[in-house]
Amino acid sequence: MSTRDAPSGAVPGDRPPRGAPPTDLELMLWVDGELDAERAEEIADLVRHDPRVRAIVTALQRGAQVIAEEALLHAELANVDGIADAVMDAIDADDAAASRRFIAPRKRAPAWRGPAIAAVSIAFAAAAAWTVFFPNQLTQVAKRTPGTDSSGVTAANEGESTTGISIDVVDFGARPGTIFYVPSEDESILPVVWLTDDDTPSSEDTTEDQTPSSEDTP
């Protein structure tokens, strides 16, 4: 009677009679150490004395060993531990990043930078507006020298005045002339049209009449 087809002992709880030959299942359980002590003692006795049973047990042990070795080898080749380590490292990294996010907030621009940029921009816009609308302030707007065409007319003012007065057109004739602006006491700017009078003094003037020197001109 083969141990493979022995009906006894195949079902747990259905204990075979004492001395009955072990089935393959019982031998596998014995190899795995999962039989109860009494039956395990009987099978151990059989293994010691029955070469056939011993050969089966040896084959089962060998098979189990090969399977275990193969499993370990595949685990190494597949870098199972590396995968696990990588997964754990990733989890640790995520935890660390989350911790940094909660512990150290993201670096932000200083609070004063926005208003400062806005103030500089407004100042720049104001300067641009001032330049556009008042291009002639504090600048000489027209100048004629002797020898220029006496009939020429100079368009002296190309922009709006900031003081409530401006020179639109001036014709100096044959004389040298210029226009300049002088500040008044109320901080406004007043235009002055200056012509150099190089004519002979009239009969009403005294002989000591003289044209103001250039040092006197503004």
Add this chain to the structure above:
Amino acid sequence: MRSSVPVLFAAILGWVSIAPAAASTDGHPKGGAVDQNPPAPVPAPAAVDAEVTVIHASNNADAGIDPRIGKLPNIGSYKSYQLLSQSNMTIKKTPTTTTLPNGRILQISLKDVKDKQYIIDTSINQPGGTAFLPLLEVRASTGVPVFIAGQSYQGGMLIIAIKILSR
């Protein structure tokens, strides 16, 4: 890109806040609210009063500065400024003339009125000779003088101030 958005916004805001005041035609910035309604057109007056002041500037240290002149901007570095005449005249479309101390004729006319400013044409002519100042066109508001200087007169020069008066 994100940082340039507030800069652009601020620049536009600054321009909008500055431009209306700067564009004020009377030269005085208007603070606060911007007038949404355009000013009603003012009918151009046919005449306007003006004050013509003639000052003699010289280096006569004994004369000093005439207190009747009042505030005078720094026109030349003369030691003496004496008031020769100060008169009001009505400026109309047709030229109004006055004789200067040196015999020349000051001629003033009202050319136009635009944006509360009076456009006046001025000339100084020499009787029997060439014009001293053929044309001076001034755009003036009331109370702000324009000065014409440089005519030789008695060892110094004449300073003529023309100021539009409010009616």
